Amino acid sequence: MILEKTVKGVREQVKEWKRQGLTVGLVPTMGYLHEGHQSLIKRAVEENDRVVVSDFVNPIQFGPTEDLESYPRDLDADFKLCEETGAALLFNPEVDEMYVGDFVTFVDMDGVTKELCGKSRPIHFRGVCTVVSKLFNIVTPDKAYFGQKDAQQLAVIRHMVRDLNMDIEIVGCPIIREEDGLAKSSRNTYLSAEERKAAVVLSRAIFKGQEMVKAGETDGEKVLQTMKDIISEEPLAKIDYVEMVAWDSIEVHHSVDQSVLVAMAVYIGKTRLIDNFIFEK
Numbered sequence: 001m002i003l004e005k006t007v008k009g010v011r012e013q014v015k016e017w018k019r020q021g022l023t024v025g026l027v028p029t030m031g032y033l034h035e036g037h038q039s040l041i042k043r044a045v046e047e048n049d050r051v052v053v054s055d056f057v058n059p060i061q062f063g064p065t066e067d068l069e070s071y072p073r074d075l076d077a078d079f080k081l082c083e084e085t086g087a088a089l090l091f092n093p094e095v096d097e098m099y100v101g102d103f104v105t106f107v108d109m110d111g112v113t114k115e116l117c118g119k120s121r122p123i124h125f126r127g128v129c130t131v132v133s134k135l136f137n138i139v140t141p142d143k144a145y146f147g148q149k150d151a152q153q154l155a156v157i158r159h160m161v162r163d164l165n166m167d168i169e170i171v172g173c174p175i176i177r178e179e180d181g182l183a184k185s186s187r188n189t190y191l192s193a194e195e196r197k198a199a200v201v202l203s204r205a206i207f208k209g210q211e212m213v214k215a216g217e218t219d220g221e222k223v224l225q226t227m228k229d230i231i232s233e234e235p236l237a238k239i240d241y242v243e244m245v246a247w248d249s250i251e252v253h254h255s256v257d258q259s260v261l262v263a264m265a266v267y268i269g270k271t272r273l274i275d276n277f278i279f280e281k
């Protein structure tokens, strides 16, 4: 597997693959890879001739008080995981390779970025859309893979690709969880042993909400209240948001009369964790 640090190097390699008539899949990540990321890479390897994994902690998607500096990194372990999983190239640029000194162009969005994480993290999706657009331009993939773990991000990227006529198929992949239900996340490493135990409250609330909706409950308020009550019982947990939105528009919608996304962000101590379920109708 190739480790590439430059945009030019990625471009030359991808051009060569395309000259040979090979298809290219892209898996954008911020590194510190786990089985969640690996499931995306596996799927990409199954569906494309060559797979590029990007490993870049994107500074412009972090707010000033967020965890950019402390975000975990381990390039050697990431390289091994990508190689074992069958990726062809790991793109790990430095910040100044992606953002030259006078960088001033951003991809910004309305609508789908208004609620949920867009509300608590005002500049987040502008940073995500900008870096993903750049990665799409650098790699020019046929398909790109995103986890449902970040469901709003998946919706945002699908809208961006549609709105800007990007010729890329976006593939959404299911949430991979620990045995006790906690969604796998690079940020789980921040948790102390006690916090790790407490963190299971997120998936407990998600599973309960999902069960209610599957059993026919259509009152969003009831579902959300039950979920909030479960989280409130855990002293180490502090709710950022627990919300139900229409899956197509990501607008608040408290009735299960169409496909909905039920999403939450919860602080366990200082660590902000997210989880969700989608109910398709």
Ligand code: AMP
Pocket: 028, 029, 030, 031, 035, 036, 037, 039, 040, 145, 146, 147, 148, 149, 150, 173, 174, 175, 176, 177, 183, 184, 185, 186
């Ligand atoms: P990140 O490195 O956290 O930016 O994540 C990179 C990609 O991996 C995103 O598309 C995430 O949604 C996806 N991902 C992260 N954790 C999981 C998980 N537990 N299950 C499925 N996909 C995930």
